[in-house]
Amino acid sequence: xxxVTQTPKFRVLKTGQSMTLLCAQDMNHEYMYWYRQDPGMxxxxxxxxxxxxxxxxxxxxxxxxxxxxxKQNFLLGLESAAPSQTSVYFCASKAGYxxxxxxxxxxxxxxx
Amino acid sequence: xxxxxxxxxxxxxxxxxxxxxxxSYKTSINNLQWYRQNxxxxxxxxxxxxxxxxxxxxxxxxxxLDTSKKSSSLLITASRAADxxxxxxxxxxxxxxxxxxxxKGTTLSVSS
Numbered sequence: 198x199x200x201v202t203q204t205p206k207f208r209v210l211k212t213g214q215s216m217t218l219l220c221a222q223d224m225n226h227e228y229m230y231w232y233r234q235d236p237g238m239x240x241x242x243x244x245x246x247x248x249x250x251x252x253x254x255x256x257x258x259x260x261x262x263x264x265x266x267x268k269q270n271f272l273l274g275l276e277s278a279a280p281s282q283t284s285v286y287f288c289a290s291k292a293g294y295x296x297x298x299x300x301x302x303x304x305x306x307x308x309x
Numbered sequence: 310x311x312x313x314x315x316x317x318x319x320x321x322x323x324x325x326x327x328x329x330x331x332x333s334y335k336t337s338i339n340n341l342q343w344y345r346q347n348x349x350x351x352x353x354x355x356x357x358x359x360x361x362x363x364x365x366x367x368x369x370x371x372x373x374l375d376t377s378k379k380s381s382s383l384l385i386t387a388s389r390a391a392d393x394x395x396x397x398x399x400x401x402x403x404x405x406x407x408x409x410x411x412x413k414g415t416t417l418s419v420s421s
Contacts, residue, residue: 201351228407239397239413240352247407255408287351294407295340295359298399300351 199223203288203301210278210308218273218304220288228291229271230255230298231263233284240287246271278308313341313398313412328385330415333378333400335342339401341374341381342409346395355383355396388419 201222210216220229227248232240232255242255246265260282262274271290275282285305289298313340316331324366332341340359344352358365358374358381371384395416399409 205321230408237413240411242410244400245408255410256410283385289352295357297342297354297357298344298351298352298409302351303349 201288201290201299201301203286203304205304206302207305208307210275210281210306212308214278215274216278216306217275218286218288219308220271220273220290220301221269222271222288222290222299223269224290224292224299225268226290226292226299228294228296229265230289230290231261231271231273232287233257234287234303235284235301243286244302251296274305278306280308282306283308313410315396315398315412315415318413318416319416319418321375321420322388323392324388324419324421326388326419328388328392328417328419330383330396330417332381332383332412334381334398334400335379337376341372342399343370343372343381343383344397344399346397346414348394352397353381385417388417390419390421393417393419 204219230245231243241257244263249268265270285303286303313334342357343355346352369386374381395414397414399411
Protein backbone atom coordinates (compact mmCIF):
# COMPACT_ATOMS: atom_id res chain seq x y z
CA UNK A 198 0.00 0.00 0.00
CA UNK A 199 1.81 3.12 -1.25
CA UNK A 200 -0.32 5.72 0.60
CA VAL A 201 0.55 9.22 -0.65
CA THR A 202 3.18 9.50 -3.38
CA GLN A 203 4.74 12.75 -4.56
CA THR A 204 6.70 13.27 -7.75
CA PRO A 205 9.27 14.56 -8.33
CA LYS A 206 11.15 14.38 -5.02
CA PHE A 207 13.70 17.00 -6.05
CA ARG A 208 13.65 19.72 -8.69
CA VAL A 209 15.74 22.76 -9.53
CA LEU A 210 14.14 25.52 -11.59
CA LYS A 211 15.25 28.83 -12.97
CA THR A 212 13.22 31.94 -12.21
CA GLY A 213 10.29 32.18 -14.60
CA GLN A 214 10.11 28.49 -15.45
CA SER A 215 6.97 26.49 -14.86
CA MET A 216 6.45 23.07 -13.37
CA THR A 217 3.87 20.73 -11.90
CA LEU A 218 4.08 18.65 -8.75
CA LEU A 219 1.99 15.49 -8.76
CA CYS A 220 0.39 13.94 -5.71
CA ALA A 221 -1.26 10.53 -5.93
CA GLN A 222 -3.08 8.66 -3.16
CA ASP A 223 -4.38 5.12 -3.28
CA MET A 224 -6.61 5.27 -0.19
CA ASN A 225 -9.74 6.59 -1.93
CA HIS A 226 -9.62 9.74 0.21
CA GLU A 227 -11.95 12.61 -0.57
CA TYR A 228 -9.77 15.41 0.80
CA MET A 229 -6.34 16.38 -0.48
CA TYR A 230 -3.97 19.20 0.47
CA TRP A 231 -0.80 20.95 -0.57
CA TYR A 232 1.43 22.52 2.10
CA ARG A 233 4.79 24.21 1.95
CA GLN A 234 7.36 24.04 4.72
CA ASP A 235 10.01 26.67 5.23
CA PRO A 236 12.56 26.91 8.06
CA GLY A 237 11.02 28.49 11.14
CA MET A 238 7.58 28.76 9.49
CA UNK A 239 6.11 25.35 10.06
CA UNK A 240 3.66 24.14 7.41
CA UNK A 241 1.47 26.56 5.54
CA UNK A 242 -1.58 25.50 3.55
CA UNK A 243 -1.45 26.46 -0.13
CA UNK A 244 -4.58 24.93 -1.65
CA UNK A 245 -6.87 22.05 -0.85
CA UNK A 246 -9.65 19.98 -2.39
CA UNK A 247 -12.70 18.43 -0.78
CA UNK A 248 -13.49 16.18 -3.71
CA UNK A 249 -12.94 15.48 -7.38
CA UNK A 250 -13.33 18.64 -9.43
CA UNK A 251 -13.14 21.00 -6.43
CA UNK A 252 -10.35 23.26 -5.17
CA UNK A 253 -10.10 25.93 -2.50
CA UNK A 254 -7.49 28.47 -1.41
CA UNK A 255 -5.52 28.04 1.77
CA UNK A 256 -3.25 30.44 3.66
CA UNK A 257 -0.69 31.14 0.92
CA UNK A 258 -2.26 30.48 -2.51
CA UNK A 259 -0.65 33.24 -4.57
CA UNK A 260 1.64 32.03 -7.35
CA UNK A 261 0.19 28.52 -7.36
CA UNK A 262 -2.61 26.76 -9.18
CA UNK A 263 -4.11 23.35 -8.53
CA UNK A 264 -6.33 20.81 -10.24
CA UNK A 265 -8.20 17.72 -9.06
CA UNK A 266 -9.42 16.09 -12.25
CA UNK A 267 -9.29 12.60 -10.75
CA LYS A 268 -10.09 11.68 -7.16
CA GLN A 269 -6.71 10.06 -6.60
CA ASN A 270 -4.57 12.90 -8.00
CA PHE A 271 -3.95 16.47 -6.89
CA LEU A 272 -1.64 18.62 -9.01
CA LEU A 273 0.19 21.73 -7.85
CA GLY A 274 1.40 24.07 -10.58
CA LEU A 275 3.83 26.94 -10.59
CA GLU A 276 3.29 29.02 -13.73
CA SER A 277 6.30 31.34 -13.28
CA ALA A 278 8.59 30.20 -10.50
CA ALA A 279 10.16 32.74 -8.15
CA PRO A 280 13.03 32.29 -5.65
CA SER A 281 10.46 32.84 -2.85
CA GLN A 282 8.88 29.54 -3.88
CA THR A 283 12.00 27.61 -2.89
CA SER A 284 10.60 25.26 -0.29
CA VAL A 285 9.69 21.71 0.61
CA TYR A 286 6.19 20.88 -0.58
CA PHE A 287 4.06 18.29 1.14
CA CYS A 288 0.91 16.67 -0.12
CA ALA A 289 -1.56 15.11 2.29
CA SER A 290 -4.93 13.40 2.16
CA LYS A 291 -7.66 12.35 4.54
CA ALA A 292 -10.80 10.29 4.36
CA GLY A 293 -13.37 12.35 6.21
CA TYR A 294 -13.68 15.89 7.48
CA UNK A 295 -12.54 14.96 11.00
CA UNK A 296 -9.92 12.45 10.03
CA UNK A 297 -6.16 12.39 10.30
CA UNK A 298 -3.91 13.55 7.50
CA UNK A 299 -1.65 11.13 5.67
CA UNK A 300 1.44 12.84 4.27
CA UNK A 301 3.74 12.16 1.38
CA UNK A 302 7.51 12.32 1.82
CA UNK A 303 7.83 15.79 0.33
CA UNK A 304 9.14 17.44 -2.82
CA UNK A 305 12.14 19.72 -2.45
CA UNK A 306 12.03 22.60 -4.93
CA UNK A 307 14.83 25.10 -5.48
CA UNK A 308 14.26 28.15 -7.65
CA UNK A 309 17.44 29.91 -8.76
CA UNK B 310 -1.67 34.26 10.50
CA UNK B 311 -1.30 30.73 11.77
CA UNK B 312 -3.96 29.21 13.95
CA UNK B 313 -1.78 27.19 16.26
CA UNK B 314 1.42 28.18 17.99
CA UNK B 315 3.62 25.68 19.82
CA UNK B 316 5.73 26.45 22.84
CA UNK B 317 8.64 26.04 23.40
CA UNK B 318 10.23 26.29 19.97
CA UNK B 319 12.97 23.89 21.06
CA UNK B 320 13.34 21.45 23.93
CA UNK B 321 16.36 19.39 24.96
CA UNK B 322 16.05 16.62 27.53
CA UNK B 323 17.76 13.43 28.66
CA UNK B 324 16.45 9.96 27.96
CA UNK B 325 13.93 8.89 30.57
CA UNK B 326 12.68 12.41 31.24
CA UNK B 327 9.23 13.65 30.31
CA UNK B 328 8.72 16.19 27.53
CA UNK B 329 5.85 18.65 27.50
CA UNK B 330 4.90 20.77 24.53
CA UNK B 331 2.11 23.33 24.43
CA UNK B 332 -0.11 24.61 21.65
CA SER B 333 -2.30 27.69 21.68
CA TYR B 334 -4.87 28.50 19.03
CA LYS B 335 -7.08 31.45 18.19
CA THR B 336 -10.57 30.39 17.16
CA SER B 337 -13.00 27.65 18.14
CA ILE B 338 -12.19 24.19 16.82
CA ASN B 339 -13.82 20.86 16.11
CA ASN B 340 -10.72 18.93 17.02
CA LEU B 341 -6.99 19.34 17.55
CA GLN B 342 -4.35 16.97 16.26
CA TRP B 343 -0.69 16.40 17.00
CA TYR B 344 1.83 15.29 14.40
CA ARG B 345 5.45 14.24 14.47
CA GLN B 346 8.09 14.87 11.80
CA ASN B 347 11.45 13.15 11.70
CA UNK B 348 14.17 15.08 9.94
CA UNK B 349 13.68 15.07 6.18
CA UNK B 350 10.46 13.07 6.31
CA UNK B 351 6.74 13.66 6.01
CA UNK B 352 4.53 14.24 9.03
CA UNK B 353 2.96 11.35 10.88
CA UNK B 354 -0.27 11.59 12.86
CA UNK B 355 0.06 10.94 16.59
CA UNK B 356 -3.27 11.68 18.22
CA UNK B 357 -6.55 13.53 17.74
CA UNK B 358 -8.59 15.09 20.53
CA UNK B 359 -12.09 16.35 19.94
CA UNK B 360 -13.40 19.64 21.30
CA UNK B 361 -15.65 17.84 23.82
CA UNK B 362 -12.74 15.80 25.22
CA UNK B 363 -10.37 17.02 27.94
CA UNK B 364 -7.70 14.34 27.94
CA UNK B 365 -6.59 11.47 25.75
CA UNK B 366 -3.87 8.83 26.03
CA UNK B 367 -2.03 6.77 23.48
CA UNK B 368 0.89 4.70 24.72
CA UNK B 369 3.45 7.13 26.17
CA UNK B 370 1.52 10.11 24.84
CA UNK B 371 -0.92 12.17 26.86
CA UNK B 372 -2.81 15.05 25.29
CA UNK B 373 -4.95 17.58 27.12
CA LEU B 374 -7.29 20.18 25.70
CA ASP B 375 -8.62 23.28 27.43
CA THR B 376 -11.10 24.97 25.11
CA SER B 377 -11.69 27.82 27.56
CA LYS B 378 -8.00 28.76 27.30
CA LYS B 379 -7.73 27.68 23.68
CA SER B 380 -4.72 25.55 24.47
CA SER B 381 -3.50 21.96 24.33
CA SER B 382 -0.49 20.13 25.67
CA LEU B 383 1.35 17.02 24.52
CA LEU B 384 3.22 15.03 27.14
CA ILE B 385 5.68 12.33 26.13
CA THR B 386 6.61 10.22 29.12
CA ALA B 387 9.90 8.36 29.58
CA SER B 388 11.44 9.89 26.46
CA ARG B 389 13.76 7.91 24.23
CA ALA B 390 16.41 9.04 21.77
CA ALA B 391 14.05 7.85 19.00
CA ASP B 392 11.54 10.53 20.10
CA UNK B 393 13.89 13.18 18.69
CA UNK B 394 11.76 14.96 16.09
CA UNK B 395 9.64 18.04 15.48
CA UNK B 396 6.12 18.06 16.86
CA UNK B 397 3.27 20.09 15.43
CA UNK B 398 -0.27 20.81 16.51
CA UNK B 399 -2.96 21.27 13.88
CA UNK B 400 -6.44 22.70 14.06
CA UNK B 401 -9.25 22.98 11.57
CA UNK B 402 -9.77 26.40 10.01
CA UNK B 403 -13.50 26.27 9.52
CA UNK B 404 -16.58 24.71 11.06
CA UNK B 405 -16.71 22.16 8.25
CA UNK B 406 -13.35 20.87 9.42
CA UNK B 407 -12.17 20.50 5.87
CA UNK B 408 -8.67 21.92 6.26
CA UNK B 409 -6.01 21.81 8.96
CA UNK B 410 -3.66 24.63 9.86
CA UNK B 411 -0.36 23.84 11.51
CA UNK B 412 1.73 25.70 14.03
CA LYS B 413 5.47 26.29 13.68
CA GLY B 414 6.32 23.26 15.76
CA THR B 415 8.50 22.27 18.71
CA THR B 416 11.84 20.63 18.02
CA LEU B 417 12.54 17.97 20.62
CA SER B 418 16.02 16.61 21.15
CA VAL B 419 16.43 13.60 23.43
CA SER B 420 19.99 12.70 24.31
CA SER B 421 21.14 9.35 25.66
